Amino acid sequence: xxxxxxxxKHIRASFFHFMEDPNIESEAYQFIEHGILTVENGKVKSLxxxxxxxxxxxxATFEDYSGKLIMPGFVDTHIHYPQTEMIAAHGEExxxxxxxxxxxxxxxxxxxxxxxxxxxxxxxxxxxxxxTTALVFGTVHPQSVDAFFEKAKQFNLRMICGKVMMDRNxxxxxxxxxxxxxxxxxxxxxxxxxxxxxxxxxxxxxxITSSPEQLQEAGRLLKEFPDVYLHTHxxxxxxxxxxxxxxxxxxxxxxxxYQQANLLQxxxxxAHAIHLEEDEWEQLKQHDCSLAFCPTSNLFLGSGxxxxxxxxxxxxxxxVGTDVGAGTSFSILQTLNEAYKVTQLRKAYAKNPSDIKxxxxxxxxxxxxxxxxxxxxxxxxxxxxxxxxxxxxIVIDWKATDLLKxxxxxxxxxxxxxxxxxxxxxxxxxxxTFIMGNPVKL
Ligand SMILES: [Zn+2]
Numbered sequence: 545x546x547x548x549x550x551x552x553k554h555i556r557a558s559f560f561h562f563m564e565d566p567n568i569e570s571e572a573y574q575f576i577e578h579g580i581l582t583v584e585n586g587k588v589k590s591l592x593x594x595x596x597x598x599x600x601x602x603x604a605t606f607e608d609y610s611g612k613l614i615m616p617g618f619v620d621t622h623i624h625y626p627q628t629e630m631i632a633a634h635g636e637e638x639x640x641x642x643x644x645x646x647x648x649x650x651x652x653x654x655x656x657x658x659x660x661x662x663x664x665x666x667x668x669x670x671x672x673x674x675x676t677t678a679l680v681f682g683t684v685h686p687q688s689v690d691a692f693f694e695k696a697k698q699f700n701l702r703m704i705c706g707k708v709m710m711d712r713n714x715x716x717x718x719x720x721x722x723x724x725x726x727x728x729x730x731x732x733x734x735x736x737x738x739x740x741x742x743x744x745x746x747x748x749x750x751x752i753t754s755s756p757e758q759l760q761e762a763g764r765l766l767k768e769f770p771d772v773y774l775h776t777h778x779x780x781x782x783x784x785x786x787x788x789x790x791x792x793x794x795x796x797x798x799x800x801x802y803q804q805a806n807l808l809q810x811x812x813x814x815a816h817a818i819h820l821e822e823d824e825w826e827q828l829k830q831h832d833c834s835l836a837f838c839p840t841s842n843l844f845l846g847s848g849x850x851x852x853x854x855x856x857x858x859x860x861x862x863x864v865g866t867d868v869g870a871g872t873s874f875s876i877l878q879t880l881n882e883a884y885k886v887t888q889l890r891k892a893y894a895k896n897p898s899d900i901k902x903x904x905x906x907x908x909x910x911x912x913x914x915x916x917x918x919x920x921x922x923x924x925x926x927x928x929x930x931x932x933x934x935x936x937x938i939v940i941d942w943k944a945t946d947l948l949k950x951x952x953x954x955x956x957x958x959x960x961x962x963x964x965x966x967x968x969x970x971x972x973x974x975x976x977t978f979i980m981g982n983p984v985k986l
Contacts, residue, residue: 586980617676619916622836622865659691706747841867863919
């Protein structure tokens, strides 16, 4: 018996995944009610019907998840691991919330042991919620990123993280300098980028906390390491936009601050992008940048309502982000729940409400899987069950709670069931999370 054969396994369940954006392609997804996924050496070998599998493999054994739904692991395109312990902090908008709650919490990550403990807790929360890949903020401390990647490596996860670059407008204990942020980030890139499944993101927090010199250093890193990511915040809150304009009077708006430092590129991911000017939308499109739509955070901090429809019209890459700790849940399902409500609320403020289309269930699950993978330029590796992709997937019990069970039993189409799942589901419906074909023990 060859070792290859020994590492092959078959899993029976219902399967659901996307090949394309459902807003673009009518046959964008595949749903196989009685299916078999074959995984070999941690990668997808095939996905077929149970009937076809029985014909070709009459004597093969399989792991049986009949009645359960398997889909690719969720992708979270914006989250802060150091903010785990301060989720659900009351009463402020962005800038006050940062000063009151976030910065004091992030100071604790100077201690590597503390960072390791929180990273372990954080990753387990992601996995319990079915999230298998995330784009993650560390703190200003390089050891916070070491701690994160060490833990992510233990779980063999595909994760992206970076050290915050921040040299002004924050407590002294959290400040680096333009020079040290360049040097520390460079060392971390050399140490971690593309090590196993790990990837690095150059991470200036946002325009307000970086000097023009530091943003230039971020641009220098992107030039020297062209396949790393750029991860930051953009136009989340009106006071933030005004403060940014005051700090950079020579710039033509918020996005232009980043543009002048050469940060706009195809692996740039901007979180929020709520209060954009018309020309900023165009610039984001021109540079093929990605946006992270973070509805629970945007509602929690009262930041505003992201214009998903506009991003779709311009064909800008979008993923969903939980943005914990301003976001209120690690669950991508709960994030999709709030995303739907954001699109509904936009109608209340629209000149022509009938022009606003509520987010569909299909589009929601696309954003959570293949859409998120495309936003992170990882769709060659994750996001669906195409042959050769890394076998990160989740087993969903869509009868996990009495209420969801009742609702599913009274749903007739796949879309109805998916919508009920995104509105009523959370970590309770995630029965198992598989990484590279193996169930994770939590
Ligand atoms: Zn954030």
